[in-house]
Amino acid sequence: MIENRRKKSLIALTMVSPFILVFATFFFYPMVEMVRISFTDSPLIGQGNFVGFANYAKLFSDRLFVTSLKNNGYFLLLTVIPTTVIALLIALAVGRLSGLKQTLAMCLFFVPYILPVSVVTEIWAWMLDLQFGILQPVISLLAGKPVAVFKNPYWVMPMVAVVTIWWTNGFNVLLFIAGLRNIPTELYEAASLDGATRWQSFWRVTWPLLWPVTTLVLTLQLILQLKIFDQIYLLSGGGPFNSSFVLLLQVYREAFQLNNGGYASAVATVLFLLIVIVSVLQFQLLRIRRAS
Structure with missing residues (x-):
């Protein structure tokens, strides 16, 4: 046995x-080095002197740094909950389709994710171009005039x-669709026999059973959007x-x-700790919400 x-x-x-x-x-050693360098005045490459918490x-x-922190928080408000709600609505709509129509709809919403x-950014920069953008009529309708949106604060x-x-929403849609498919159809049939409306079926059957997937999506989105860089840089x-x-x-x-x-490592360390604390806190709060 031994x-x-x-x-x-x-x-x-x-x-x-x-x-x-x-x-x-590729993760643990760079993380340790990042924390170590944050206590020095070292350049990007090379050694530096120990400066403590300076x-x-x-x-x-x-x-x-304060401005960047506020902008990160603002971006979270603009993306995390809206993208989760939009993904859920799309998944519910796609779930009502069947066969080839459902497959085409899933492909349509997932294609942007693989780009x-x-x-x-090139596609959207072209569509929102001040002179030739095909979406500028929509911007003009909202603002009253064409707007260079990426040059307007x-x-x-x-x-x-x-x-x-x-x-990024295509991945969230797939997660919700997978969650919807795991809900037994017998529950909807029983709710229908009890005279439940579509809204009651969603609120009493779909939403509680879909809450674990919703928790996952919210947590993933929180982590991803705190790390926003590429779109803004481009x-x-x-x-x-x-x-x-x-x-x-x-x-x-x-x-x-x-x-x-050294200073860049300090900023990165603060961001890392922020992601860990906020994501764990949100995940635990959502679990408490589910248990209650």
Whole structure:
């Protein structure tokens, strides 16, 4: 029995060792180095002197950091809940289809997700171009005149949010569709026999059983949107007047443009801790909501 246990343990260790090796090499070690460098004044490449918490103390007086933090929070409000609601509505609509129609609808909503960010931003930059954009009539209808949305401090973050939702929502739709398919049809039949309306069936059957998937989607979206960088870098570069400047953009600026590796690591460490704390807190609150 002891030999069998040792053999099973050795087999298990052999199977998980590739993951442990990759995780330690590409995540754990860089994370430890990031935290270590954040306590120094080192450049991007090379050694630096130990400065303690000086980089972290500097964050509280850095107006750009405060602005970036506010912009990250604003972007969360624009994306996390809206994209979850939109994905749920699309999934409910697609779930009513069948056969080829359902397949085509799923492909239609998922295709943007497989596009690289450079292609997505180029498409939307063309559609929202001030002179030739095909969506400028819609902007004119809302604003009363054409607007260069990515150069306007009031329009830039909402439009980046629209681009992000259009680009990433296909994955959320698939998650909700998978959740809907796991709900037994017998429950709907029983609700129908009891005289429940469609809204009552959704509120009493679909929504409670779909809550774990909703929790997953909300948590994933929170993590992803806190790490926003690509769309803003390509569409607005953080402008105008830092109105779309976010934390990862500041990490990029400090590390690769100003060669302040220590300070960039401090900003990245704060962002990492923020993602961990907020995502865990949200996940636990949603679990409590489900249990109640």
